[in-house]
Amino acid sequence: MSSIRNDLVRATMNKIIMLTDHYIHNDIHKQFKFQQKSILADKSLTKDEKNEAINSLTTEYDRDKILFNDGKKRVFENCKQECLATSYCEHCVRNYLKTQFSNWTSGNNDIDDLVQKCQMETYMPNNIVEWIPYNNLQNIEYLTKADVLKFTRHIGSMEDMMNGILKNNN
Template sequence: MSTLRYELIYAKNHRALMTADTNIYDDIHKRFEFQKQIVLADKILTNDEKTEAIRLLTKNYDRDKVMNNDGTKRICENCNQKCLATLYCEYCFQNYLKENFSNWTLGNDNIDNLIQKCQMESLMPNKIVKWIPYNNLKNINYLTKGEFSEIYTAVWINGAYQEWNSGKKQLMKLHNYNIVLKKLENVESANQSWFEEAKLHLNISNKWA
């Protein structure tokens, strides 16, 4: 494969997104087909770049389909479940996560159960709640102070899931990922408030990410 010019790919995809008249292409499926045709008709992108551009458009299309529960379902070739996404199967990566429940714990059943619940409700492989061991963090820097905690920034090493690899049947990770941390103070008094805040945030993020 030739070297891909990602800045150009992103620019062409943005043009395809902005060109679609929502009065004509009035649902996610019509807009996706229109965007694909714009990319395929482009005279500057190479064939490899068009393939990558359409893959990225499909990734956005998958997001829209699963978040809106809208579209024609297909039978997954791996698990035989009916799934909405094209580039992955929602059930395959949920099963993958479930099989790994025994490989991690915070030592707190409430938090473990919350994370597991969120993972089982995850619809996109790049929007998965995950426990981060402290030794997977680097460049931890103080940012500010909140009501119950100090706020830090950090880099998550080899951390966040990015996409589902259907061939390998596993979730693929980003190498490094910038995150925000909370360091709890007065844990005994703050624990329930913090937990309820985290629970609300995770449930909302999981639904609308």
């Protein structure tokens, strides 16, 4: 497997998204097909990079199909429910999260209810709102209102941590 040049993959995807004519490709399905063909035709990307870009594009396409409730549904073999996503089942994601409700608490019913409500409305397995206990956070810096850059850096490290958790759970 060759090394993935993530910056080039992102730049190519951004370029293709910007070049998508929404008058011609006027729904999410046409846009996905155009963008997929454009990625496959791009000569600057390796085969592995094209696969990475297609996987990312498919994840966004699945999100959009669920968000807009638009697309061909399939019956997922595990739960026998109709789902729109092609790479996962949105119902199984929500059902799994529901089974975990009793395994955590923030200690505040309002916060617990909010997190659970967000989880029941989730439409992507890699974009789930979860309660993280304070003692599990790392590199905490106390901020002032003007300290937005430090806050942004902390959010970035939390995203890295969450991506690692998601990869380990898959």
